[in-house]
Amino acid sequence: MRVFTTISLGLLLTSSVMAQDFPEFKVQQSQTSKHMNILAADEMMGRKPGTPGNLMAARYIAEQFRALGLKPANGDSYYQPVPLETTIPPSVGVISTTEGTAKIGTDFVLMQGGAIKGEYEVVHLPYAWVDKEKGYDDFKGVDVKGKVIITSVGVPGEEAPNQLFASVDDKQKIAKEKGAVAIIEVFNSPRPWTMIQRFFGRPSTKLKTSGGxxxxxxxxxxxxTAAKILVANKISKVNLEVGARQSKDIATYNVAGILEGSDPKLKSEYLILSAHYDHVGYGAAAGQVTPQDTIFNGARDNAFGTVAVLTAAESFTKVKPKRSIIFVAYTAEEMGLLGSRYYAENPLVPLEKTVFNMNCDGAGYNDVSRITIIGLDRTGVKEEFQKATKAFGLTAMDDPAPEQNLFDRSDNVSLAAKGIPAPTYSPGFTAFDAEINKFYHQAADNPDNxxxxxxxKYAQSYTYAARLIANRAQAPAWIAGDKYEAAYKKLYGK
Known part of the structure; x- marks a missing residue:
């Protein structure tokens, strides 16, 4: 028994020494602080897409990738252009029926599409949705050509906020293919209508479609409330008069570099290590300001995560992991996960070759002894997360606020929805308390505090966890029954 214990102790010590030989164990605080102080500097002016500060931050990240010798992920470039457009809603808009009138801005908003004027027949459908895989088709036996579709917001069986918005493009496309002249969705979600008014009733930014x-x-x-004028058994026609939106293009970029893995076989599989580098900008339009500070530096959200990705890139170029790595700094997360959504539809490496995404994001921290991993138990790599955090005196904990649906509110969900196992590595927080709210999207979120x-420690543990996962014999997978398991099986042909 004594011999077994001695051997075990020797193996443990050997393992510990080997682990601490990895470069991430030797990173200096001066290095991570340098990245933070540059990315969240006042000169970056809050890194909002469409501003010089956002472009400067992208350039800084790209030059770090270049200096480290990472391969450009987009041909000969580290930049992936993300086509955005800012739209200004029309000032004129009325929906009229025999039951009353609704006004744009107050009662309804124009989500997408151009101007329209005229009286049209209406067709009421449950969701105006088609899902061939599930055999669901609201249009079966229904003629909508030349008519206005009135339906419910979202898709059947999905209540998450991101699904309400994610379905807009598809529903508009289906309506057009079926020959409808317009689609009106009744916002019967439990979420407040005022939120929709504020976001879509003012200039907003989204991914630009090819047709405009x-x-x-x-x-x-x-x-x-306003939808009472559209009650199915009381109206057969609707009069629409909605003006056109104005729009302008925005130049912004995802930044991505590739490091080939060391294992002859496993290097054909890729991990994406990601974080968004954008923030909300500066001035009263970005939020509450003071005479002393009008710049929203975004140190915690999300220079923190970007520093972790840069730390991983430097460590991995010194000692390669077995699998290949795509380092991605996303833009336009604060505008609705737009950078990651664009990447998911336009991947720089085929998605079926991408076996894991370890995303960095967070609202801040209130417990520096912990790392909060949104999705800790969902992708089969809990052991690696626990080992990596423990190595730096930290504890891995799961989502403390599941009612907030945080998993589906960060860039990880763009790839998770495609089937790729994708948790988010966040700074430690135990609740959305005063400490979090003091800095979240506030001008006070600066590098000096x-x-x-x-x-x-956050950057080091993130890097070590990524290394452990990249070196696993088996690629991670969603646990049985996870809501993204079906997409996983479809993507990888399981």
């Missing part, structure tokens, strides 16, 4: 608004079917959302020693 001209020729696209007008897609409207109307509040459940973060815990730089904790930033170092």
């Amino acid at each position: 608004a001209q020729g696209e079917v007008p897609h409207l959302w109307i509040s459940s 973060i815990d730089h020693s904790y930033l170092l």
Whole structure:
């Protein structure tokens, strides 16, 4: 028994020494602090897409990748252009029926599409949705040509906020293919209508479609209160008068570099290590300001995560992991996960070769002894997360606020929805308390008030966890029954 214990202790010590030989164990605080102080500097002006500060931050990240010798992920470039457009909603808009009138801005918003004017027959459908795999088709036996579709927001069986918005493009496309002239969705979600008014009733930014608004079917959302003028058994026609939106293009980029793995076989599989580098900008339009500070530096959200990805890139170029790595800094997360959504539809490496995404994001921290991993138990790599955090004196904990649906509110969900196992590695928080709210999307979120020693441990543990996962014999997978398991099986042909 004594011999077994001695041998075990020797193996444990050997393992510990080998682990601490990895470069991430030797990272200096001066290095992580340098990245933080540059990315969240006042000169970056809040890194909002469409501003010089956002482009400067992208350039800084790209030059770090270049200096480390990473291969450009987009041909000969580290930049993946993400086509965005800012639209200004029309000032004129009315929906009229025999039951009353609804006004744009107050009662309804134009989500997408161009102007429309005229009186049209209406067709009421449950969701105006088609899902061939599930055998669901609201249009079966229904003629909508030349008519206005009135339906419910979202898709059947999905209530997550991101699904309400994610379905807009598809529903508009289906309506156009079926010959409808417009689609009106009744916003019967439990979420407040005022949120929709604020976001879509003012200038907003989204991914630019190839065809633009001209020729696209007008897609409207109307509040459940105002929708009483559209009751199915009382109206047969609707009069629409909705003006056109104005728009302008925005130049912004995802930044991505590739490191080939060391294992002859496993290097054909890729991990994506990601974080968004954008933030909300500066001035009163970005949020509450003070005479002393009008810049939203975004140190915690999300220079923190970007520093972790840069730390991993430097460590991995010194000692390669077995699998290949795509390092991606996303833009436009704060505008609705737009950078990651674009990447998921336009991947720089085929998605079926991408076996895992370890995303970095968070609202801040209130416990520097922990790392919060959103999805800790969902992808079969809990052991690796626990080992990596413990190595730096930290504890891995799961989502403390599952009711917030945080998993589906960060960039990881763009790839998770495609089937790729994709948790989010967040700074430690135990609740959305005053400490979190003090800095979240506030001008006070500056590099000079973060815990730089904790930033170092966060970046080191993230890097070590990524290494352990990249070196696994088997690629990660969603646990049985996970809501993304079906997409996983489809993507990988399981």
